[in-house]
Amino acid sequence: MKIAIVKYNAGNNFSVLCALHRLGVEAHLTDSPEALRAADKVIFPGVGEAASAMAYLRERKLDQVIKSLTAPVLGICIGQQLLCRHSDEGDTDCIGIFDVDVRGFDAAGTGLRIPHMGWNTLTDIKDGFIPHEVENSHVYYVHSYYTPVCQWTAAETDYIVPFSAALHRDNFYATQFHPEKSAGTGHLILKSFLEL
């Protein structure tokens, strides 16, 4: 199985490579359109800021390449947000697989902290991508922007508001949390994606 990780300016690539290695899978990092199209699975990771990440992808036409992929694609964290239509972060137009807009958390009056940082629970898991056995398990989050619950929501987490912990549409999958940093639960979720 050929696993490609999208190489761009907002990747936490090494952590994702390590997590896949722990699953017994070797992935390669690439920004070549041919290599991405030839892969059996594509992972679109991310830690960073939406506007600069989208600018980088557009400059290299990687946004169009990602949109055209037919193999299963997994966006992680900012990767999930960039697969949506638009992000409040830097007022950024994104790739638009999921027709939903990414919002900034508003903690006013709640006493809650931003960024949403740490381990929170997965709930309302839909069939197909996130294994049901991890319902109510904790996964690791670090983010200040979120995808509202929508028709593509595959699982939810509640922080200030219920939001999309994961999304799924056709061959596109995404998690707001970091499965590569989410211990045994993350391992099960990555394994589930690799088995799609």
Next chain:
Amino acid sequence: MLAKRIIPCLDVKDGMTVKGTNFVNLRQVGDPVELGRKYSLEGADELVYLDITASHEGRKTFSDMVRRVASEIDIPFTVGGGINEVADVERLLAAGADKISINSSALRNPSLINGIASRFGRQVCVVAIDAHCGNDGVWTCYVNGGRVPTERGLFEWAHEAEQRGAGEILFTSMDHDGVRQGFACEALRKLHDSLSIPVIASGGAGAFSHFAEVFTEGYADAALAAGIFHSGEMNILSLKNYLTQHHIPVRV
């Protein structure tokens, strides 16, 4: 619900953990990666590795260790010690660290916080503060591992760090550290009230009840400890079971 985090802290010198440990079931007692793995299996939510090596050669050893931690352990970890410029951060993040912690270097050069946050995002930047409370009740920040006092007060410096782009504050009360009589809950509560970023409490852990107090009375988002875990006196899973029984949300 967002869980309160339990974070063991490991001091590393020349690639080995420094504080004595009583664990006999590790393949290599002093190996920081083995110890980190043990804690992650016990239920630690994150790990902090502090490089207390002085030599250049030791720094290289530390980067190699960071790479091994990232390869072998599947929970987030923060590294600190000897970070003086953005290039140091870049090297440690490339080796697989999730966050970096700066202390003295941030007090000497506060714009380092801006530099790290703008380059890598604020979630990467933990600002650690060592402070001591004087007889007048005023908390003063110290540098060089708590040896040298500064002119800065705890609360105003924490606020400035947040403004400059810190993603979290790791506050160690020098008065509580090592005494094992509980955390500095009053100061922690005040930090919580004056900041909008998460606060990690450090210094004073000696009993399960101290952790319950730091979350309910100190409003801490996470609690860090070293000696009580390294000595084997406290097991993280038992601690989390205790916190669950006391209705404090933790990941078990």
